[in-house]
Amino acid sequence: MFILTSLLQSPLSWIRAEVTASHTGAWIILSLASIGFITFIKYPISLIQLILTFTPFSRPFRIPLSKLTKNKISDKGPSAWAIITGPTGGIGKEFAIQLARAGFSLFLVGRNETKLKALELELGSHLKRSSLIKLHAIDLADPTESDWSSFEQAITAASELAPISILVNNAGLSHASPVPFESTPLAELNSITAVNVLAPVRLTKIVVPFMIRHRAGLILNIGSFSALVPTPLLATYAGTKAFLYTWSQALGTELESKGIHVRLLNTYFVASEMSKIRKSSFMIPSPKTYVRSVLSTLGLQGGAIGKAYISTGYLAHALVQWFVDRFGTEYFWLKYNLNLQKSIARRVELKRIRLEKSKKDQKLI
Incomplete structure (x- = not known):
């Protein structure tokens, strides 16, 4: 009887094992297929999300500039301040022009007082009646404590007239040309670090308390794809932009609950003096086109999908990052x-060799 029972149980055990194995195998295949499907559809979904950023459908999710222009101190006072560093050319100048048109008072921070005054005259036609403009000259590559004290006093005086709503940390410095790190002059390394890292930190440290006072503000830090993919032969510049990237994320997390928005604007090439690119294109926009796109997508990630407090706000740059x-x-x-x-x-x-040859030829003539 025992032998007969054993003989009957053996086939049943085998059948159960086969059924269990087949179910397990099916679940494994189904799980792997599901993972593969989800991974696959993430690509087109993220691309659609990116493209929608640059359409009217994203308007309800943007940071509206109109709310930031209001003077919460006095109904009869000037419009709120937008502080812009490096405003005399390129992206910085366009921020000044377009924020003036949006109704902001401007507090412009630059190194060259003559250029600042020329810009003030140029901006006159863009400013609204309720807007003011103030200039402050400071060399961000080599500021003294006296310079910072003077800046803080000027900001304090301005804040008594109207709230400080926007800070654009635009001033930046790169290497003159690609150069190995060990061949880079120490003075150049110090200047790049001072302008790209120390200056934004110090400026923001001074400005943030005034924003916290009114529980409103927007800080825009101009970033670079050199932080997304580090750039050999521009190592120090890339390192400073990587600092801005992570600093903006940490700062944004801290200040969000206090009503202050922080965004690092991840930027690829823009036709400007700094990039040494003169001709603009879809991939390399003019400063005007770039800033207009950035201001119309404030608060959205663009190509920086899934990256907190980072925005790639120009379509071609967003596609490159994606x-x-x-x-x-x-x-x-x-x-x-x-x-x-x-x-x-x-x-x-x-180019250097051609210029030298041209100079020699002119001397011979």
């Missing part, structure tokens, strides 16, 4: 950047 984030390894993009900078360095050197 692609870089999803395709190719970090090592691949580092090598790509290295080869790109080597190519730029060769062109710079050839």
Whole structure:
């Protein structure tokens, strides 16, 4: 009887094992298929999300500039202040023009007082009647404690007239051309670090308490793709932009509950004096086109999908970031950047040689 029972149980056990194995296998296949499907659809969904950023459908989710222009101190006073560093050219100048048109009073911070005064005259036609303009000259590459004290006094005086609503940390400094780190002059390293890191930190430290007072404000830090993918031969510049990236995220988390928005504007090439690119295109916009797009997508991530307090607010740049984030390894993009900078360095050197030859030829004539 025992032998018969054993013989009957053996096939049943085998059948149960086969059924269990088949169910387990099916679940594994289904799970893997689900993971693959979710991974696959994330790409088109994120791309659609990116494109929608630059359409009217995103309007309800944007930070409205109109709310930031209001004077909460006095109904009869001037409109709220927008502080802009590096305003005499490129992106900074366009921020000044477009924020003036939006109704803000302007507090412009630059190194060259003559250029600041020329800009003041130019901005006169853009300012609204309720707006003021103030100039403050300071060399952010080598400021003294006296300079910072003077700046703080000027900001304090301005804050008594109207709230400080916007700070645009735009002033930036890069290397003259691609250069190995060990060959970079120490003075150049110090200046880049001072302008790109120490100045935004000190400026923001001074300005933030005035924003907290009214529980409203917007801080825009101009970033670079050199933080997204570090750039060999521009190592120190890339490092300073990486600092701004993580600092903006930490600062944004701290200040959000106090009514202050912080955004790092992740920026690829823009046709400007700093980039040494004169001709604009869809991929390389003019400062005017770039700033207009940024101001119309405030508060949205653009191409920086899933990255807290980061915004890539120009469509072509957003598409580049979307692609870089999803395709190719970090090592691949580092090598790509290295080869790109080597190519730029060769062109710079050839241009230098041609200029020297031209000067020699002129002397012979």
